[in-house]
């Protein structure tokens with residue numbers, strides 16, 4: 182087999198890259214080690230920056246998102262029993278965010294890919310990268326009992342944090358930066374209309390809570406928990422009790438519904454530098470992870486492949502490597518901004534240091550500053566809606 186771009190991983194990064202390249206008439210093969218059903222059902226992100234919505238729309242995958250996505254013009258911050266609105270649209274000269282589940286984006290991208298007739302192989306095994314230091318890289322894998330060698334011009338490592346691409350880069354070349362947080366998020370998907378029109382980020386002395394949504398009928402809710410907790414220790418009534426305690430304020434109650442899905446996510450910050458080695462280009466979670474408090478992971482993944490698609494198009498059409506050479510540096514500038522914002526939101530809103538009173542006072546002071554100072558609110562807003 183031969184292609185121009187071998188794409189490892191059919192998450193948001195790999196599938197978006199495949200579509201952006203297809204629009205430019207560039208050939209790619211996407212290989213994914215999970216089944217289509219598994220990839221389409223993986224509940225994860227749901228908040229999209231305006232620039233990401235615009236990119237997906239321009240790439241021809243925005244039609245259902247335009248119909249079903251929920252456009253939000255603000256978010257709410259809650260602390261000390263008070264709720265304060267951050268008017269994203271006004272503070273950023275008209276930008277908004279769109280709530281549309283990652284599962285739906287992935288379904289739209291898979292349907293578009295299959296309709297294009299270009300290859301997308303699920304349930305591949307034994308993926309190995311060869312020759313990333315040479316100008317003839319190759320991806321070996323097995324599929325339906327047959328071993329394949331996929332020769333290509335470049336390999337896009339879009340295989341997430343636990344993938345095989347990043348470990349292919351020699352350790353002497355790769356520098357990694359990590360921060361583990363002493364808490365996780367217990368998230369549920371519930372069959373109930375969201376109790377609020379906009380997201381509520383709540384700081385509470387029992388821990389952080391977030392009210393989010395996936396559709397007018399489905400709520401997505403999170404509570405801060407200890408890392409490594411067993412989900413079996415969290416029966417539904419315990420989760421709802423914590424959500425009521427942490428989210429409710431006088432005059433506002435949280436509606437309950439049937440829990441459709443629940444799980445615990447550890448919180449981690451991680452960056453690998455550089456994001457390119459030879460003919461291998463890392464994108465999305467393969468290169469960086471943010472705690473979900475800033476809603477940046479999926480957005481960063483799409484922004485990486487936007488840059489990569491542009492760079493590959495210029496190189497494959499005109500032979501210029503300038504953008505390819507700038508890829509890692511350009512991505513990392515945005516990545517570190519998002520890393521800082523996600524860390525900042527996380528440390529501002531979660532219970533830290535076992536509720537150390539000094540930390541609590543600092544957090545409340547910071548939150549009060551954000552909601553009462555125009556420049557501070559604008560800083561949060563412009564980071565939240567994303568930079569173009």
Ligand SMILES: Cc1cc2nc3c(=O)[nH]c(=O)nc-3n(C[C@H](O)[C@H](O)[C@H](O)COP(=O)(O)OP(=O)(O)OC[C@H]3O[C@@H](n4cnc5c(N)ncnc54)[C@H](O)[C@@H]3O)c2cc1C
Pocket residue numbers: 189190191192193194195212213214215220224225226227228283305308339340341342343344345368446464465466467473475476477478479480481482
């Ligand atoms: C609970 C939770 C909530 C989140 N909330 C948000 C949010 O609100 N906003 C936001 O922007 N982000 C959010 N994120 C982060 C977001 O989901 C990720 O950043 C995003 O999925 C990254 O996309 P990706 O394509 O880079 O990686 P992934 O989605 O991880 O996709 C990688 C793909 O590669 C495949 N793969 C792995 N190894 C191999 C291999 N050897 N061969 C072939 N394929 C392989 C995997 O099966 C997977 O399909 C959240 C994440 C979680 C867990």
